[in-house]
Amino acid sequence: MxxxxxxxxxxxxxxxxxxxxxxxxxxxxxxxxxxxxxQYVSDVTLPRMAHVAFVRSPHAHARIKSIAADMAKKSPGVIAVVTGVELAKVMTPWVGVLTHLKGLKSAPQHPIAVDVACWQGEAVCAVVARTRAEAEDGCELVEIKYEELPAVTDPETALDAKTPVIHAALGDNLCFERKLDVGAVDKAFAESDAVVETTFMFGRHTGVTTEPRAVVADWNPSEQRMTVYQGTQAPHMMQNLFAKHLNLAEHQVRVLTKDVGGSFGIKVHTYADEMATVALSKLLKRPVKFVADRIESFVTDIHARDHRIKAKIGVSKDGTITAFEIDDLTGIGPYSVYPRTSGIEANQIVNLTGGPYTCPNYRAQAKVVFQNKNVMCQYRAVGHPIAVAVTEGLVELAAAKIGMDPLEFRRRNLIADDAYPTQSAAGLKFEKLSHHEALAHLDSMMNYAGLRAEQKALRAKGIHRGIGFASFIEVTNPSAAFYGVGGARITSxxxxxxxxxxxxxxxxxxxxxxxxxxxxxxxxxxxxxxxxxxxxxxxxxxxxxxxxxxxxxxxxxxxxxxxxxxxxxxxxxxxxxxxxxxxxxxxxxxxxxxxxxxxxxxxxxxxxxxxxxxxxxxxxxxxxxxxxxxxxxxxxxxxxVPRAWPFAFTNGIQASYLEVDTDTGFVKLLKHWCVEDCGTIINPQLVDEQIRGGVVQGIGAALFEHCRYDERGQMLNGNMADYLVPMAVEMPDIDCGHVVSPTADSELGAKGAGEAGTAGAPACVMNAINDALRPLGAQPLTDMPFTPDKILRALGKV
Amino acid sequence: MKPAPFAYKRARALEEAVAALGEHADARLLAGGQSLIATLNMRLSAPRLLIDINGIGGLDGIALKAGKLEIGALTRHAQAERSEVIARHAPLIARAIPHIGHAAIRNRGTLGGSIAFADPAAELPACLLALDGEVDATGPKGKRTIKAADFFKGLFETALGPQDVLTAIRVPAATKDTRVGFAELARRHGDYAIVGLAASARADGKSFADVRLAFFGVGATALRAKKAETALASGNVDAAVAALDLDPQDDLQATAAVKKHLAGVLLRRVAKQLMEARP
Missing domain, CATH: 3.30.365.10 (Aldehyde oxidase/xanthine dehydrogenase, molybdopterin binding domain)
Structure with missing residues (x-):
């Protein structure tokens, strides 16, 4: 050390x-x-506390013609019925932009929809009552007349001239666009011995927290102070935002965060219904509590990962990667989420793709478009699972195409362990990574040669097992480069x-x-x-x-x-x-x-x-x-605060071993390995728990989790029976290994470990499935989640 | 996710529950509550009165009576799961129960509730159909018995009248010639099945008699596949798969084509189980 x-x-x-x-x-x-x-916020009870429930738009896109609240106001226990127009007098709207994401635009968002509801689930009216049940009774009595508007749901056509523009003032449905072109990409592809081109699809999913979002706001008029009990990841950020949009000074706002039942990035954003709860407390001069129930969580907690990426890799016969090219399209809902924006995931994908490798030629473009679905924003490992799946998917397809073992292929392309400090083609600065040591550790930990022999022996008996890998890099310990430089009051x-x-x-x-x-x-x-x-x-x-x-x-x-x-x-x-x-x-x-x-x-x-x-x-x-x-x-x-490096990058490699039932299309996960390098390990058990939990969420993305919408923007599976979170019975044993390359920026030398599991798991599960099915002539599967349906289709069984 | 207001009555006797159902057109019985409470909380249904039948004595017995196994309606799944009597005399039910939900659900959920709710993707209605079982119900005119084949009428619809209380289910006790098979495919253990199959047959030398194949998750109710049963009776699994005439609909977990394909896969797997001798 x-x-x-x-x-x-x-x-x-x-x-x-x-x-x-x-x-x-x-x-x-x-x-x-x-x-x-x-002591969770869900447990907090204060004297005179009222509960709020929201009437939410049943339509993906609709003009609010009228709101009749008379019946609801007479309902037992109801204290107030408040519309977006009324609440706009208490709280100002916000716009989710950052100046360092050049050109990123969004529209003002109110705590409760004003005039137009832009997604199914957006709050349209608040009912405050003595109990949550009475508030929900009141919600049923609010009569709202809507004029349904055409819903923009397909990102592929969001920018077409004939597609309606969601926010007329913005001119079009484009939120953000980024292009990057490094090296000589066209020349490299032209000189490649082989080129692999495919399209990767990532299912929109969400981070299902054990405790839903919860907030209790308590405006004390005598002190002119707002106390907010909130299950949040970032109390000081929220203090600033509550103050700003209530026109208060920050010292007039206190945010208290006791125990929080899981966050995964879900609870680091501004949610309209939580902002509304705080505004309602100020309006009504009494404590108001909001706890999202599971049904509203599915249509309001941020979603993530809805990306379509056309991707291309060039290789030479000796296994050298010559070029990467990606074209990312993502639909992020009707608003860029405040204050971190919804451009970060696409931006990260552009930054991270190809990151572990020496290849100098890289071209990327990303388009982020608005649509009438729930908002998307940063969820655990932002952008990484996608960039890693695209990179590692391409790597294994290319290795297969030239007939090279996938680990050997990586050995020839991963940045050498003695090459640091260095930077990637996209310009990411690396202090010290350990790709080759991690790969060697994984190779021996999983007994790779032995597994290949077992795979071959079982193949002869009609049992189809696959081994898949994913090398990855992970952004941790962010400096002010992440948000501060973009004008957001998010301290690093x-x-x-x-x-x-x-x-x-x-x-x-x-x-x-x-x-x-x-x-x-x-x-x-x-x-x-x-x-x-x-x-x-x-x-x-x-x-x-x-x-x-x-x-x-x-x-x-x-x-x-x-x-x-x-x-x-x-x-x-x-x-x-x-x-x-x-x-x-x-x-x-x-x-x-x-x-x-x-x-x-x-x-x-x-x-x-x-x-x-x-x-x-x-x-x-x-x-x-x-x-x-x-x-x-x-x-x-x-x-x-980290000063020497914008981010403390970590690295690692994961492997998945699984069996595909080719009759049913079901995947049985047999084993998962992760070797990662988070620098100094302060608490090995907690690091391993982070890795394992992260892997499980990554497996969720690969096999189970998917927010499904119809073409009218209606979410079809917004409940715990139909939205499949990964469960213990289906999870494999997950072995963790470590390489330790401390950062010199701090005395401890610790880098982050919270997202490595999620970053790499989807890619290696995908690669393992394709490894299992390749000898059967199946087209490579690149459309997550990999359901039995898709696997059977790839096998030509249905 | 709070239910609309409702009144609650705890019935002490069967007659009391039947009478209460008569007094309130919009009343529902509360047994294990594993489906009912979720629908109330999601405000998918809003009955004015819940009649709690958990306090009625004598509805949770498991007993062999005249060659038939009788299971009281209030028997919890967990209780049935641990029952040696069920394992011995109704091995199909014993095989099916571990697939029902999760431990917490099986601790509260009742066999009678599952049959009365008649979810088309649930395990027990299919078992009852495959075993040629029957259901006891008590209404204002007293007790009656309904054959499984006549009980399941449609999607969540049964032969129970508005004032009927399901009190027990009854299945023929297994003999040395009884063969049973059970398999289901669910994305995660404990989920409702994409498709499932409960089967029973009587070994008759090298072939089968009384083959009963009850598929679930492929229609409005659990469904017998009678053409396939005939083919399987003669020992021809390929013909049985070819004879499957299920007509499932797309749902969130699988398309109709996948369900049909998987039904064939399950039939092969269950046929193999049927051919194995009883342990």
Whole structure:
């Protein structure tokens, strides 16, 4: 490890006496959550709290002719019925654009639709009542007259002259367009020995969180303050947005985020119904609660991944990739989602495709169009699963075409492990990756040669198994390059404040948030290690804009790498402050002392000198006994933001082993492997859990999950019976392996690990299915999710 | 997802439940509630009164009576799953039950509820049909017995009248010659099947008699495939598959063509099970 500080030579900073770095420490919140004592927003109840339910548009596109609320207002328990026009007086609309995505445009979006509803599920009227049930009763009594408008649903024709324009003021249905042309692409294709061209389709899906979106807004007119309890990934971002659109100062808004039942990127966006709830609280001067139910979650939680990509790869006979070319088309719903925009996924696909490989010739174009379906935005591993599936799908098709083993093909093209720092054809800057070491590790971990032999033997018996791979890179630890430079008030830095309590225990306040992924465990590990106490002496506080340092929260795999580093530094700073007090008390040089296991010791001999409880007693209650002029500072704050690199890229490779039942088209997943490199591993168990959970969500994309719409923009399967999330019974064992290339940007050297699983899994499942079916003459499957229907068709069975 | 307001009555006796059904035209019986409560919460139905029959005694027995196995309507799937009596005397039901939903659903859901709800993709109606079983119902005029073949009328539609309470199902107890087979294809374990097949037959030397093939998930009700039964009785699996005359509709999980294809695959697999001797 590269960390150097004042520790004895045999120990690195990570191996300090109280080091928890690299150890599978149980999360401090485990007992609370497993005993049902979590505090989710869904649990929050306040005096005089009302509940809101929304009447939602049954049409994909319709003019709202009239809203008759008289009956609903008389319904038992109903407090208010509020339309979009009425709420527009309380809250201003927003536009989801970023200046660094040049040309990206969108239309103003209101908390409740004004005049026109643009997707099936958009809120058209709010009913506030004493209970949610009474609010829903009221919703049934609101009479709304609609004039149905033609729905724009097919991205392929969204830009045609005869297709209606959804927002007339924008002129057309184009949200964003990007083109990139690097190297000499045409020449490279012309000189290739083989060219493979295909079209990849990705089914629109969503991140189904265990706890749905939930918000309780409490406007206090006496203080002129809005307190919002919200299940969100980014409390400070939301504080800014609530303030901005209610015309308040940020200090008038407090966002509290306690436990959150899963987010996966779903809870880092501005949702019209949550904004409406906050506005309703201000309007009605009382607490208002909104908890999305499962039915409305499916038509309002952001969707993602609805992309059609025409893709092409050139190769020479020796297996060198000569060129990549992609043409991406995606429909993102009627609005670019605020404030992160809906252009990021396509932008990421352009950035990431071909990223692991040395190939210098790359051309890409992406078109992002509006349509009358639910909005799309960033969901776990934004763009990665698509870019990886396109790249790795092409790689395996090309390898098959020239008759080369897919791992050998990759060995010839992956960026060499000693080539760093370097950058990709698309211009991504890589500090240190380990593609070849990861591949070698995977090769031996899965016993690749043995599996190929088994595959061959079983093939002879009519059992069709496939092996598929996916190398990948992943964006983590984003600097200001992601959003800040585009004008969004989304901070990339994060902070940690650590204080010593009066008995020598620590309390850490952090700007990152806990979504169930274990961020609080990582924070506790970092601060316990750098300060020098047992982890059970560390209490972690997150999710409170009044009390935590200003921070970005949890997204883009940043909590451990950025929040963890801030915590590490804050713990170190507090150790310095505490040793200054100890030095004064012991008449010793602070540099000769250390804190180990909660006790101040002689650094050299390890002799115990002073307990922290005694130190705290003196500092807080008998400061009169300290030397004149000496002031104990038992609270320290540090912030961290990556500066040397725009992103800390990680890398890895996954493999899938599966069996296709060629009679039924059913796929049985037998085994999955992932070797990844997230730099320093703070908590191996949490990293592996992130990888496994991510793989499962990636498998969901490959085999099961699909938001299906008809041509009129009606979602057909918006419930848990018809929308298939991956379930434990169908999941394979997932083995994880690691290569460790720390980032030099931070002392910890940790990069992110939250999205690697999701990034690579769809690609290798796809490749494994095609590997299984290739000898049967089936056309390669490139249209996710791979249902029995599609597999049977590829086999010519139906 | 909150239900519309409804009244709730807990019936203590069968007669009380029947009478309550008569008093309120818009009443529904609550047994395990595994389908009913979801439809209420999604406001797909809004009865004014729920009559809870869980407190009525004597409706959850499993007993062998005169060569027939009688299972009380309130028997939970989980209870049936663990029942040695069912495993021995109704092995088809024992094979089917693990495919019903998930453990939590099987803990609450009842056999009577599943039969009365008559979901076209559910396992138990097909089993009842394949076993040539019958249903006991009690209404204002007393108790009556309805043959499975006469019970399932259409999509979620049965021979039960508005005031009838289903009290038990009855199937012939398996003999040493009984052969059964069961298979279904669902995208995930516990989902309603894309297509499923419950089958029974009587071994008659090397061939079969009384072959009964009940497909589910391919029509408005579980369906017998009678031409295929005849072909299978003579031991010709290919002919049986060729004789399948199902006419399924497209649904969210599969097209009609896929369902027809899969029905043939299942028939081959179930035929193989039928040919295996009973353990």
């Amino acid at each position: 590269k960390i150097t500080d004042d520790s004895p030579p045999v120990l690195t900073a990570l191996d300090r006496p109280n080091s928890y770095i690299g150890r599978s420490v149980p999360r401090p919140n485990l007992q609370r959550l497993t005993q049902g004592r979590g 830095q994060d902070g940690a404040t650590v204080k010593l309590d009066a008995q020598g225990a620590l309390i850490i306040h952090s700007g990152v948030t806990e979504q169930g992924q274990g961020a609080e465990a990582v924070l506790a590990q970092c601060v316990a290690s750098s300060f020098g106490v047992s982890i059970n002496k560390v209490r972690v506080v997150t999710g409170d804009t009044d009390n935590t340092p200003y921070g970005g929260g949890t997204w883009a795999s940043r909590a451990a790498g950025i929040g963890g580093e801030a915590a590490w530094q804050a713990g170190k700073a507090l150790r310095g402050n505490v040793l200054a007090v100890a030095g004064a008390m012991l008449q010793a040089k602070p540099d000769d002392l250390d804190i180990r296991n909660g006790i101040v010791v002689d650094k050299a001999s390890g002799t115990e000198r002073l307990g922290l409880d005694e130190l705290a007693r003196v500092a807080y209650f008998r400061p009169d006994t300290l030397p004149p002029g000496f002031q104990a500072e038992l609270m320290a704050t540090r912030h961290y």
